Amino acid sequence: xxxSAPAWLTPPADVNALDPAIxxxxxxxxxxxxxxxxxxxxxxxxxxxxxxxxxxxxxxxxARARGFATAFAGWHVAYAGKAFLSRxxxxxxxxxxxxxxxxxxNELAVALAAGFPPARITLHGNNKSLTExxxxxxxxxxxxxxxxxxxxxxxxxxAAARHQTVNVLVRVTPxxxxxxxxxxxxxxxxxxxxxxxxxxxxxxxxxxxHGEPHMNLTGIHLHIGSQVFDxxxxxxxxxxxxxxxxxxxxxxxxxxxxxxxxxxxxxxYTAADDPLGADRQAAGLAPVIEANRLAAGLGxxxxxIEPGRAICGPGSLALYTVGVVKPIELDDGTTRTYxxxxxGMSDNPRTALYHAEYTAVLANRSSTSTPALARVVxxxxxxxxxxxxxxxxxxxVRPGDLVAVPGALAYxxxxxxxxxxxxxxxxxxxGERGAHLVxxxxxxxxxxxxxxxxxxxDDRGTAGKEG
Amino acid sequence: xxxSAPAWLTPPADVNALDPAIxxxxxxxxxxxxxxxxxxxxxxxxxxxxxxxxxxxxxxxxARARGFATAFAGWHVAYAGKAFLSRxxxxxxxxxxxxxxxxxxNELAVALAAGFPPARITLHGNNKSLTExxxxxxxxxxxxxxxxxxxxxxxxxxAAARHQTVNVLVRVTPxxxxxxxxxxxxxxxxxxxxxxxxxxxxxxxxxxxHGEPHMNLTGIHLHIGSQVFDxxxxxxxxxxxxxxxxxxxxxxxxxxxxxxxxxxxxxxYTAADDPLGADRQAAGLAPVIEANRLAAGLGxxxxxIEPGRAICGPGSLALYTVGVVKPIELDDGTTRTYxxxxxGMSDNPRTALYHAEYTAVLANRSSTSTPALARVVxxxxxxxxxxxxxxxxxxxVRPGDLVAVPGALAYxxxxxxxxxxxxxxxxxxxGERGAHLVxxxxxxxxxxxxxxxxxxxDDRGTAGKEG
Numbered sequence: 001x002x003x004s005a006p007a008w009l010t011p012p013a014d015v016n017a018l019d020p021a022i023x024x025x026x027x028x029x030x031x032x033x034x035x036x037x038x039x040x041x042x043x044x045x046x047x048x049x050x051x052x053x054x055x056x057x058x059x060x061x062x063a064r065a066r067g068f069a070t071a072f073a074g075w076h077v078a079y080a081g082k083a084f085l086s087r088x089x090x091x092x093x094x095x096x097x098x099x100x101x102x103x104x105x106n107e108l109a110v111a112l113a114a115g116f117p118p119a120r121i122t123l124h125g126n127n128k129s130l131t132e133x134x135x136x137x138x139x140x141x142x143x144x145x146x147x148x149x150x151x152x153x154x155x156x157x158x159a160a161a162r163h164q165t166v167n168v169l170v171r172v173t174p175x176x177x178x179x180x181x182x183x184x185x186x187x188x189x190x191x192x193x194x195x196x197x198x199x200x201x202x203x204x205x206x207x208x209x210h211g212e213p214h215m216n217l218t219g220i221h222l223h224i225g226s227q228v229f230d231x232x233x234x235x236x237x238x239x240x241x242x243x244x245x246x247x248x249x250x251x252x253x254x255x256x257x258x259x260x261x262x263x264x265x266x267x268x269y270t271a272a273d274d275p276l277g278a279d280r281q282a283a284g285l286a287p288v289i290e291a292n293r294l295a296a297g298l299g300x301x302x303x304x305i306e307p308g309r310a311i312c313g314p315g316s317l318a319l320y321t322v323g324v325v326k327p328i329e330l331d332d333g334t335t336r337t338y339x340x341x342x343x344g345m346s347d348n349p350r351t352a353l354y355h356a357e358y359t360a361v362l363a364n365r366s367s368t369s370t371p372a373l374a375r376v377v378x379x380x381x382x383x384x385x386x387x388x389x390x391x392x393x394x395x396x397v398r399p400g401d402l403v404a405v406p407g408a409l410a411y412x413x414x415x416x417x418x419x420x421x422x423x424x425x426x427x428x429x430x431g432e433r434g435a436h437l438v439x440x441x442x443x444x445x446x447x448x449x450x451x452x453x454x455x456x457x458d459d460r461g462t463a464g465k466e467g
Numbered sequence: 468x469x470x471s472a473p474a475w476l477t478p479p480a481d482v483n484a485l486d487p488a489i490x491x492x493x494x495x496x497x498x499x500x501x502x503x504x505x506x507x508x509x510x511x512x513x514x515x516x517x518x519x520x521x522x523x524x525x526x527x528x529x530a531r532a533r534g535f536a537t538a539f540a541g542w543h544v545a546y547a548g549k550a551f552l553s554r555x556x557x558x559x560x561x562x563x564x565x566x567x568x569x570x571x572x573n574e575l576a577v578a579l580a581a582g583f584p585p586a587r588i589t590l591h592g593n594n595k596s597l598t599e600x601x602x603x604x605x606x607x608x609x610x611x612x613x614x615x616x617x618x619x620x621x622x623x624x625x626a627a628a629r630h631q632t633v634n635v636l637v638r639v640t641p642x643x644x645x646x647x648x649x650x651x652x653x654x655x656x657x658x659x660x661x662x663x664x665x666x667x668x669x670x671x672x673x674x675x676x677h678g679e680p681h682m683n684l685t686g687i688h689l690h691i692g693s694q695v696f697d698x699x700x701x702x703x704x705x706x707x708x709x710x711x712x713x714x715x716x717x718x719x720x721x722x723x724x725x726x727x728x729x730x731x732x733x734x735x736y737t738a739a740d741d742p743l744g745a746d747r748q749a750a751g752l753a754p755v756i757e758a759n760r761l762a763a764g765l766g767x768x769x770x771x772i773e774p775g776r777a778i779c780g781p782g783s784l785a786l787y788t789v790g791v792v793k794p795i796e797l798d799d800g801t802t803r804t805y806x807x808x809x810x811g812m813s814d815n816p817r818t819a820l821y822h823a824e825y826t827a828v829l830a831n832r833s834s835t836s837t838p839a840l841a842r843v844v845x846x847x848x849x850x851x852x853x854x855x856x857x858x859x860x861x862x863x864v865r866p867g868d869l870v871a872v873p874g875a876l877a878y879x880x881x882x883x884x885x886x887x888x889x890x891x892x893x894x895x896x897x898g899e900r901g902a903h904l905v906x907x908x909x910x911x912x913x914x915x916x917x918x919x920x921x922x923x924x925d926d927r928g929t930a931g932k933e934g
Contacts, residue, residue, distance in 0.1 A: 148807075
């Protein structure tokens with residue numbers, strides 16, 4: 001046993017194996033041992049599209065979107081665009097019949113540019129600008145999730161000026177800790193989102209929205225966190241939300257019918273993760289919610305969920321090219337092999353940001369060696385520039401090899417930076433349509449387009465020109 | 468005493484005061500109470516250039532660059548471009564007579580595009596590509612810092628093919644813990660950078676470089692971490708490095724003369740930080756290094772440092788516009804005021820990434836209220852989207868106010884993302900030349916330029932076209 005490895009990680013019997021719980025079904029090794037993704041070898045994809053490279057199995061994405069719709073039949077299912085959004089992705093979501101969540105005016109603009117039906121769009125956000133609210137009302141989107149008191153006034157004023165009625169949900173915090181990392185836990189009270197149920201602010205907000213002449217209040221929304229692996233926290237949050245709906249009915253005589261439980265459904269990044277999957281999530285949640293609804297004496301509810309990562313993550317991976325392999329002797333006498341690749345925290349900051357765990361495999365060939373404890377690091381000038389903290393790779397890993405990291409598109413591309421002037425890798429979809437670009441690779445010219453030439457004198461910006 | 472505030476934070480006697488240890492000297496409040504930066508009011512700058520906005524006091528940057536050169540007279544001082552680099556910045560560094568460190572081919576390209584003299588450029592990086600090494604040798608840069616064995620072979624081969632000699636330093640890890648956050652501590656052994664002194668690998672690497680016909684080995688380089696607030700760790704690292712230089716002399720009869728101590732000099736983000744400043748750093752380091760050099764029987768050394776944040780950080784700040792103010796009752800009966808602004812972890816991920824602390828003040832006016840414990844958060848769909856964890860702001864803070872966060876350009880713009888399709892704010896320099904753009908604001912059109920239109924069919928990329 002390697003004392004430098006975390007407890008959950010054990011040396012694999014076969015370092016070339018692909019755990020089906022982690023890898024997309026379309027990924028396998030060919031006769032030569034090379035990784036094949038939806039019919040395309042890793043080498044072929046990197047040759048055509050460059051390295052590093054994000055890949056998304058388009059058919060996997062579409063199947064998971066439809067899978068959620070089937071598992072949660074009768075519920076409203078919307079894809080959370082913040083996980084990964086582009087015009088192509090918006091089309092896939094549309095064609096799967098799901099709704100789409102956007103968190104900003106620009107996400108809304110991307111969706112509309114893709115022709116996504118505005119009526120199936122929900123606008124989220126704790127601090128929507130007047131411009132964003134106006135764009136959403138003008139679209140008009142299907143609903144806006146109201147997050148604070150100022151926003152009630154702003155939406156009412158904008159809607160009144162346009163003689164429109166706006167569908168709204170009220171974002172509430174049920175005070176449920178989803179047992180996840182602090183930075184992605186969103187339902188405890190001490191946070192920026194929503195109205196607390198416990199303090200009474202949530203009921204107040206519902207009553208205010210109910211009284212606004214240009215608002216159609218349909219129900220409540222909550223979100224308990226990310227990478228959640230059971231249904232208990234959802235069920236408890238739903239119970240508190242249903243009690244709130246009952247309190248609103250008692251106060252007004254009106255029953256609100258929509259209960260949106262948000263997203264946060266966990267996916268498997270490593271063998272230590274055991275996600276429920278859509279079917280078991282639905283089977284676990286529906287009866288508990290139904291029992292609570294009946295106990296509260298409420299009529300039928302329109303339930304809703306918003307998976308993001310659970311749709312776009314499992315079919316995604318990132319390919320990197322190895323540049324440097326450096327064995328480091330550790331204090332305990334073991335060795336850690338640092339495998340430095342041509343990307344890093346610029347294209348996937350999740351490891352540094354959330355202490356997220358990933359796994360990785362050699363992609364251009366099988367290894368013929370024993371497993372060696374490795375750490376996949378990037379090329380940035382920072383020691384925290386780590387992609388995969390702990391993974392067993394074949395000890396023969398060498399410069400020029402390709403390494404694949406499963407799940408490394410969801411939130412990774414969304415959070416990607418240009419640290420050290422790195423350009424964002426391309427995103428390529430693979431599947432029945434073949435391999436095609438979803439987002440092209442950024443270039444140095446793109447970065448320099450923002451960089452004002454000190455030789456030129458025309459550098460007096462105006463807010464209008466800039467905005 | 469507010470039990471929800473951290474121990475280091477106390478309610479200020481004057482919530483409008485500007486601590487001179489934290490704010491640039493050019494920042495003050497005018498008669499109306501508004502923040503003035505190098506002669507420009509916060510409102511004027513936001514009106515002209517938009518919000519959020521990064522500001523850099525150009526004169527402060529230039530003065531700090533010259534200040535390091537003066538304090539470390541006789542040393543080589545290079546600005547670490549990774550902290551913040553653009554063509555304008557490269558010019559300022561050049562005009563101050565400093566060297567410039569780059570960590571990637573693209574940073575090198577920016578420096579060369581600004582006309583920076585290549586002989587004063589140093590190329591860093593744990594995994595430089597062949598393309599990057601070739602560009603550096605072609606420039607030719609003043610020196611390359613060698614980080615691994617593969618790189619010795621690569622540089623020698625590239626240099627030999629061009630019949631050039633390349634100046635190199637060897638990056639070593641002295642095994643010194645700089646008492647800083649794990650993610651930005653780079654001199655302990657279990658990390659991706661350099662050759663360990665302790666294991667003997669560093670001496671091996673020096674001997675290899677010394678034996679390469681197309682390498683001119685000048686010395687060693689180390690970097691102990693970031694936000695370091697004393698000289699002890701530098702002094703200990705220097706002692707180990709000097710012992711290594713002595714071991715190399717004993718093995719070869721040759722004395723290497725360059726000792727580069729890297730960067731990491733801390734700056735004050737909050738009242739809890741007490742940086743030494745260039746003068747005290749130099750005064751603290753020079754005699755210790757000289758004593759070690761004499762004890763080792765070495766001749767005169769060429770010493771070098773690489774400040775980045777310490778030059779670009781203290782003269783910088785970010786301006787945001789408040790959108791939502793939300794008081795949250797905490798379990799202990801106190802209240803935390805969440806102040807949501809129009810930026811967030813997209814334009815400054817340091818708070819989320821490093822648990823970094825910042826402070827903030829109202830910028831468009833003075834407050835007439837008592838201090839209230841506040842948290843400045845962004846507008847992203849994530850509860851960890853925090854800019855300033857804990858700060859006292861006037862309790863009258865309200866939507867439409869401007870908030871200024873000092874120091875919030877260094878590494879913030881370098882690490883900025885497009886999360887939720889946020890566009891990167893403009894960077895504006897203020898100073899004697901007036902206010903002028905350094906980096907223009909990104910636009911939605913910039914983001915859509917990467918987003919392949921599903922309506923078009925020309926989406927088969929090639930690596931060449933993309934790269």
